[in-house]
Amino acid sequence: xxxxxxxxxxxxxxxxxxxxxxxxxxxxxxxxxxxxxxxxxxxxxxxxxxxxxxxxxxxxxxxxxxxxxxxxxxxxxxxxxxxxxxxxxxxxxxxxxxxxxxxxxxxxxxxxxxxx
Amino acid sequence: xxxxxxxxxxxxxxxxxxxxxxxxxxxxxxxxxxxxxxxxxxxxxxxxxxxxxxxxxxxxxxxxxxxxxxxxxxxxxxxxxxxxxxxxxxxxxxxxxxxxxxxxxxxxxxxxx
Numbered sequence: 422x423x424x425x426x427x428x429x430x431x432x433x434x435x436x437x438x439x440x441x442x443x444x445x446x447x448x449x450x451x452x453x454x455x456x457x458x459x460x461x462x463x464x465x466x467x468x469x470x471x472x473x474x475x476x477x478x479x480x481x482x483x484x485x486x487x488x489x490x491x492x493x494x495x496x497x498x499x500x501x502x503x504x505x506x507x508x509x510x511x512x513x514x515x516x517x518x519x520x521x522x523x524x525x526x527x528x529x530x531x532x533x534x535x536x537x
Numbered sequence: 538x539x540x541x542x543x544x545x546x547x548x549x550x551x552x553x554x555x556x557x558x559x560x561x562x563x564x565x566x567x568x569x570x571x572x573x574x575x576x577x578x579x580x581x582x583x584x585x586x587x588x589x590x591x592x593x594x595x596x597x598x599x600x601x602x603x604x605x606x607x608x609x610x611x612x613x614x615x616x617x618x619x620x621x622x623x624x625x626x627x628x629x630x631x632x633x634x635x636x637x638x639x640x641x642x643x644x645x646x647x648x649x650x
Binding site for chain 2: 425461462463464465466469477512514525526527530531533
């Protein structure tokens with residue numbers, strides 16, 4: 422079974438530029454999550470999708486971050502414009518629906534963003 | 538607010554020694570509990586999970602964790618450390634089916650030969 426795919430793996434941009442990350446979850450997983458992991462910290466949820474609807478985006482900085490999950494499969498996270506404090510690893514995770522999932526989430530390798 | 542605390546940002550043990558990584562959560566509602574491991578430049582891999590069945594949970598690579606409701610703890614242990622165990626370990630807590638996980642700040646485990 423293929424895991425969660427993310428691209429690119431690394432990205433370096435100047436502040437005020439735009440950047441986009443892509444995630445393809447495990448086939449059949451209804452729930453998709455984007456986390457931000459700043460160096461030395463645990464991942465923090467940015468947004469959660471159930472199929473193609475947003476479940477939780479309470480910690481997404483909506484003035485500069487946006488995300489979509491068209492057709493309920495893959496997803497794109499965008500930052501426009503980027504700030505220095507956005508330097509982090511952006512992790513995508515997916516989870517199967519149903520009572521037996523117990524919130525177990527499967528993580529992709531992440532995209533490491535450096536903002537200069 | 539719900540939170541997860543991992544005591545010690547860095548733990549160092551000798552190869553063959555006991556590994557103990559501590560995790561406490563703040564909630565009166567029994568949660569779902571997880572330990573994830575992260576190797577350099579990789580995503581998080583699930584080590585084990587507690588889902589209200591047995592309080593002692595066994596995971597991969599010889600790790601286990603015990604849920605203690607009275608102490609709101611879910612400490613991770615391994616009887617004998619191996620060099621390959623060196624990594625970052627994260628405790629995570631969830632309260633709703635399909636809901637978000639709240640992660641601790643992580644504990645970096647070093648294993649000395």
